[in-house]
Amino acid sequence: MQHIVILRIGHRPERDKRITTHVGLTARALGAEGMLLASNDKGIKAAIEDVAGRWGGTFYVNNDVNWKKEIRAWKEHGGKVCHLSMYGTNLPDAVEGMQECNKLMVVVGAEKVPSEIYDLADWNVAVGNQPHSEVAAVALTLDRISKDETLAGAFEDAELTIVPTARGKRVIDNTKNTGFDQS
Amino acid sequence: MQHIVILRIGHRPERDKRITTHVGLTARALGAEGMLLASNDKGIKAAIEDVAGRWGGTFYVNNDVNWKKEIRAWKEHGGKVCHLSMYGTNLPDAVEGMQECNKLMVVVGAEKVPSEIYDLADWNVAVGNQPHSEVAAVALTLDRISKDETLAGAFEDAELTIVPTARGKRVIDNTKNTGFDQS
Numbered sequence: 001m002q003h004i005v006i007l008r009i010g011h012r013p014e015r016d017k018r019i020t021t022h023v024g025l026t027a028r029a030l031g032a033e034g035m036l037l038a039s040n041d042k043g044i045k046a047a048i049e050d051v052a053g054r055w056g057g058t059f060y061v062n063n064d065v066n067w068k069k070e071i072r073a074w075k076e077h078g079g080k081v082c083h084l085s086m087y088g089t090n091l092p093d094a095v096e097g098m099q100e101c102n103k104l105m106v107v108v109g110a111e112k113v114p115s116e117i118y119d120l121a122d123w124n125v126a127v128g129n130q131p132h133s134e135v136a137a138v139a140l141t142l143d144r145i146s147k148d149e150t151l152a153g154a155f156e157d158a159e160l161t162i163v164p165t166a167r168g169k170r171v172i173d174n175t176k177n178t179g180f181d182q183s
Numbered sequence: 184m185q186h187i188v189i190l191r192i193g194h195r196p197e198r199d200k201r202i203t204t205h206v207g208l209t210a211r212a213l214g215a216e217g218m219l220l221a222s223n224d225k226g227i228k229a230a231i232e233d234v235a236g237r238w239g240g241t242f243y244v245n246n247d248v249n250w251k252k253e254i255r256a257w258k259e260h261g262g263k264v265c266h267l268s269m270y271g272t273n274l275p276d277a278v279e280g281m282q283e284c285n286k287l288m289v290v291v292g293a294e295k296v297p298s299e300i301y302d303l304a305d306w307n308v309a310v311g312n313q314p315h316s317e318v319a320a321v322a323l324t325l326d327r328i329s330k331d332e333t334l335a336g337a338f339e340d341a342e343l344t345i346v347p348t349a350r351g352k353r354v355i356d357n358t359k360n361t362g363f364d365q366s
Contacts, residue, residue, distance in 0.1 A: 019201055022316035029313040051314055087345055087352040087365075091334050118350050128334045129345035130212040131234055132322075133205035139319035140326055140334070151274050151311045151323070162270055162312035167301050169270040182270075 002145075003103045004032040005074075006138065009067050009117070010110035011039040022135045023108060024048040024061060030142035031153055032106070034060040038067040056158025071105065071120050079103035080122045084137040085113070088124030091144060098123065098145045106141060108134040185328075186286045187215040188257075189321065192250050192300070193293035194222040205318045206291060207231040207244060213325035214336055215289070217243040221250040239341025254288065254303050262286035263305045267320040268296070271307030274327060281306065281328045289324060291317040 006027045011020045021044055024035045028048070037044060045061040052059040071081055080101040082094070098104055107117060118124050127137040143151070152164075163170040169182035189210040194203045204227055207218045211231070220227060228244040235242040254264055263284040265277070281287055290300060301307055310320040326334070335347075346353040352365035 015201075018198075019205065022202065022318055025313075025315040026319040029311045029315040029319070055313055085352075088347065089349055090347050092332055118352075124349060126335070126345065126347055128212045128336070129347065130208075130238055130336075130338070132208040132212040133318050135205055135316050135318035136209040136212070136322035139316070139322045143323055143326065149275055152309070153311070153313075155313070162309065164271065164273050164309055164312065166272055166307060169268075169301075 002099075002101070004142065005105050006032050006035040007038065007067060007070055007105055007107045008035055009038045009107060010113055011037060011041060011044075012110060013039060013041040013043070016110050017041070017044065019110070019135060020044050021047050023138055025051060026135055026139050027106075027142065028052060028057065028059040029153075030139060031146060032059070032142065034062065036062045036065045036067075036070050038065050038070075040064040054159045056155030058156075068116075071107070074103065074105045077103070079105055081105045081107060081120060082123040082125055082141070083107040083113075083117050083121035084125050084127055084134070084141060085109070086126055086129055086131055088126040090129075091125050091127050091141060094123045094125045095144050099147065104145075106138065108138055110134070185282075185284070187325065188288050189215050189218040190221065190250060190253060190288055190290045191218055192221045192290060193296055194220060194224060194227075195293060196222060196224040196226070199293050200224070200227065202293070202316075202318060203227050204230050206321055208234060209318055209322050210289075210325065211235060211240065211242040212336075213322060214329060215242070215325065217245065219245045219248045219250075219253050221248050221253075223247040237342045239338030239344075241339075251299075254290070257286065257288045260286070262288055264288045264290060264303060265306040265308055265324070266290040266296075266300050266304035267308050267310055267317070267324060268292070269309055269312055269314055271309040273312075274308050274310050274324060277306045277308045278327050282330065287328075289321065291321055293317070
């Protein structure tokens, strides 16, 4: 099992709240273990961990980390670091190397990142060579390196579980052991 | 060549500006032709078309459309409609059918969508059965149905083009026919 964490840098609490929340939830849904937030925003931590609490699993957010220390510590413990942007090696050309490492840190910035990141990263990866979204970049990268094609991982101790269905919204409330159709 | 448009519903200008912009830019980067915005927000149209102008291609945003009329007109002209959420058929089980249609409308809502959508859609697709992000949902869906693995489509008449490189940011300014390293 590959260990993946997200390092979110450049987050501005007044501006990036929703984008960073989407980055975290996307990372969780696609198998990352947690997100390190290199800014002080307890609201993000609370929002994501609230979702994780209801939907299961052990995803965590570490608030207000020092990004440089986190990258160094990760590498000292044998981890590799991949920095996502619109520059760098094309994603398909980097996938195999990323699949092979046991510990992968995925770094995503907001608008602009310190240029040092480009040197610290083992891979600078372009998720397409077009401007789009760090949420999409995380999603595409985690999906491409995943060896599980299903996109529907199981999360332990979930209060809520969705039952796939062609129409409507079928949800199981595991705390009451009942299913219901959400309106 | 498959024709893909995004229909964005439930957008709240005061709240969803950045998420909807990311949805549009992601759709453009992954090959959609345009985005229909079922709210009045000229800022979104301007922001996305500004990027499209510099980075090439013909991606458009139609502001303030009537979503029901757009879905009906699309279907009358032989198009199929796919609605993305965390409920529905699992994405991998719907990919083949979506690849086979010539015209695909991809509907993504904000927090909550009218229940009618579930009946109007040809496919209700769960992009994972976990809460995450409409940006990620659009990205994963367009990537999974794309038959081009490269993620690096060419955009015509671009002012700016990125040259993939392992370190740094190499950009070509096509208006001056010069390359430069972005700081």
